[in-house]
Amino acid sequence: MDLTNLESLKYFYPEIILSGTVLLLVILDLVIQNKRVLAPFAALGCLLSLGATLQLYGTSEGWLFHRMVVLDNFSLFFKVVSLLAVLLVIWMSVGCHEIRQIYQGEYYTVLLASTLGMFFMASSTNLLMAYLSLELVSLTSYILTGSLHHNRRSSEAALKYLIYGGVASGSMIYGMSWIFGMTGSLDYAVIREVLHQGEANRLTLFMAFLFILSGFGYKAVFVPFHMWSPDVYEGAPTPITAFLSVGSNAAGVAIMIRFFFPAVSHLGEGGNWDFIPGVEWPHFLLMVSMVTMTLGNLCALGQQNVKRLLAYSGIAHAGYILMGLVVLNNIGLRAMLFYIVVYLIMNLGAFLVVIIVSNATGREDIEAYRGLAWRGAAVPATCMAIFLFSLAGLPPLAGFVGKFFLFAAVIKGEFYFLAVVAIINSVISLYYYALIVKTMFLDFPEPTDQEVAMTPTVFPLLLILAIPTVFFGIYWGPLFHYTNQSLGFFIK
Amino acid sequence: MTHPYFPVLMIFLFAGVIVVSFLFIAQLVGPKRPNPIKSEPFESGNPPKGDARIRFSVKFYMVAMLFLIFDLEVVFLYPWAILFRRLGLFGLVEMGIFLSVLIIGFIYVWRKGALEWE
Numbered sequence: 180m181d182l183t184n185l186e187s188l189k190y191f192y193p194e195i196i197l198s199g200t201v202l203l204l205v206i207l208d209l210v211i212q213n214k215r216v217l218a219p220f221a222a223l224g225c226l227l228s229l230g231a232t233l234q235l236y237g238t239s240e241g242w243l244f245h246r247m248v249v250l251d252n253f254s255l256f257f258k259v260v261s262l263l264a265v266l267l268v269i270w271m272s273v274g275c276h277e278i279r280q281i282y283q284g285e286y287y288t289v290l291l292a293s294t295l296g297m298f299f300m301a302s303s304t305n306l307l308m309a310y311l312s313l314e315l316v317s318l319t320s321y322i323l324t325g326s327l328h329h330n331r332r333s334s335e336a337a338l339k340y341l342i343y344g345g346v347a348s349g350s351m352i353y354g355m356s357w358i359f360g361m362t363g364s365l366d367y368a369v370i371r372e373v374l375h376q377g378e379a380n381r382l383t384l385f386m387a388f389l390f391i392l393s394g395f396g397y398k399a400v401f402v403p404f405h406m407w408s409p410d411v412y413e414g415a416p417t418p419i420t421a422f423l424s425v426g427s428n429a430a431g432v433a434i435m436i437r438f439f440f441p442a443v444s445h446l447g448e449g450g451n452w453d454f455i456p457g458v459e460w461p462h463f464l465l466m467v468s469m470v471t472m473t474l475g476n477l478c479a480l481g482q483q484n485v486k487r488l489l490a491y492s493g494i495a496h497a498g499y500i501l502m503g504l505v506v507l508n509n510i511g512l513r514a515m516l517f518y519i520v521v522y523l524i525m526n527l528g529a530f531l532v533v534i535i536v537s538n539a540t541g542r543e544d545i546e547a548y549r550g551l552a553w554r555g556a557a558v559p560a561t562c563m564a565i566f567l568f569s570l571a572g573l574p575p576l577a578g579f580v581g582k583f584f585l586f587a588a589v590i591k592g593e594f595y596f597l598a599v600v601a602i603i604n605s606v607i608s609l610y611y612y613a614l615i616v617k618t619m620f621l622d623f624p625e626p627t628d629q630e631v632a633m634t635p636t637v638f639p640l641l642l643i644l645a646i647p648t649v650f651f652g653i654y655w656g657p658l659f660h661y662t663n664q665s666l667g668f669f670i671k
Numbered sequence: 672m673t674h675p676y677f678p679v680l681m682i683f684l685f686a687g688v689i690v691v692s693f694l695f696i697a698q699l700v701g702p703k704r705p706n707p708i709k710s711e712p713f714e715s716g717n718p719p720k721g722d723a724r725i726r727f728s729v730k731f732y733m734v735a736m737l738f739l740i741f742d743l744e745v746v747f748l749y750p751w752a753i754l755f756r757r758l759g760l761f762g763l764v765e766m767g768i769f770l771s772v773l774i775i776g777f778i779y780v781w782r783k784g785a786l787e788w789e
Contacts (some may be wrong), residue, residue: 202772209778209782
């Protein structure tokens, strides 16, 4: 299926609804005095878009808009993930004191525009579209990061993010120009055919991939493109930190899978992908993966600020997720998708507790969590323990199952050294996650520590995130089935 | 006829004559009431002389940014105008949607007061 512009619109409802919501939000913000309606309106738009996305399951797959974007199960999966992330983040924003100081209209408009960019990141099959979508997500992320006005940390984070992102995407488009120079096309399908004829210079190709990886790596937070993440995560308003850590990260992984698998590899027998012969790219990714998880975990050990700690933990998790790419088969990709969903739930949950504590105390350091369970916040403290143990990968929580699939894929692919490094890393990470749990439960509060009360909007959300974290750890069948189904790439 | 580019040469000559004659006529018949600000070179509102590292108003950035956005839309209008007949109703509707999105942006800019200098 290769559709023209007008025919494509029929399969484009999720994006149309989201764009319409963005425009209506701008108008609503101008005409309505009561800004409290904006968040529910944005959420409604996302829900409608989610409905439209689910409707598209089962329709025929194919290229839309003259092969610019593709409709397949893989892109639908990431649309669902982005929408879930943004819906939960909107809910978090409503209960967050920090967000109330921000211009509401602009905040939700830009948030939804960012989600739209993530849609395209997962579905573009053209280098130009891939670059544009990545820029859309980046530009909106800069604005959201710096949206706390008269806050030095927030402005500093946004500026660092902007400069870093500018350089990374600049090198990325330079690498893309090399690919275009070697293949004469921006279209993924053509690029694959030309590259597999083996006429391209291997070193040039390797360098081009390296340049392109700088853009992908910066979105998905891999070493050595991770430097922005701790500062940005610390400075941004907490719901945005949560959004960046799951949404933008997932979209970065999506665009990367889309590029390294359907665009440059051939799908061989039994779900194994044949990479371009002679280009030792998977081995390079293997090293990046090991360095990423090790550096993330080691740096997290000494952090005093919980948002910063979660930023380094996010880098480590990006390293774990990258393991699925190294093995070059569908088992690894499936494990990645599974882990992305699980990571979304548990990481958003951890950030939600950060919001609850910072609402009550205005602080984000570990000291603020001292004896949290005995300060009227037994439920958030318990949930935080669940999320953190899940992030560490302890059974019977969802994080354990996710990690199990990733490690299993690596061991099946006979990358034993990588598996050993990953397991050692899991042990290291347990230390700093458990440290927070210890502070919350085993340390007793000082008389100066405030009581932590929850707002009524936050409590149901906490349960919505905590229950699946436990549930998927015990009964992961449906989620596994769903991710398995989502591996459908439309190739030709 | 002579060389096919002869009319172009004519245009150059004609333009030159007009420019020179306008300068002379202005010099001859124009009123002259100079003051220090008027006799400075024009720099779009900035003081033309002095240290380059000065603070200048963020409003210039705002104007430049808005100009860029609303000026660049013309890049999309030109190809559409050229292919207008071939694109037909579809093109008209599509351009209508594009322009209405831009107009929403314009109304937003206007209502938020970004076009006011003070």
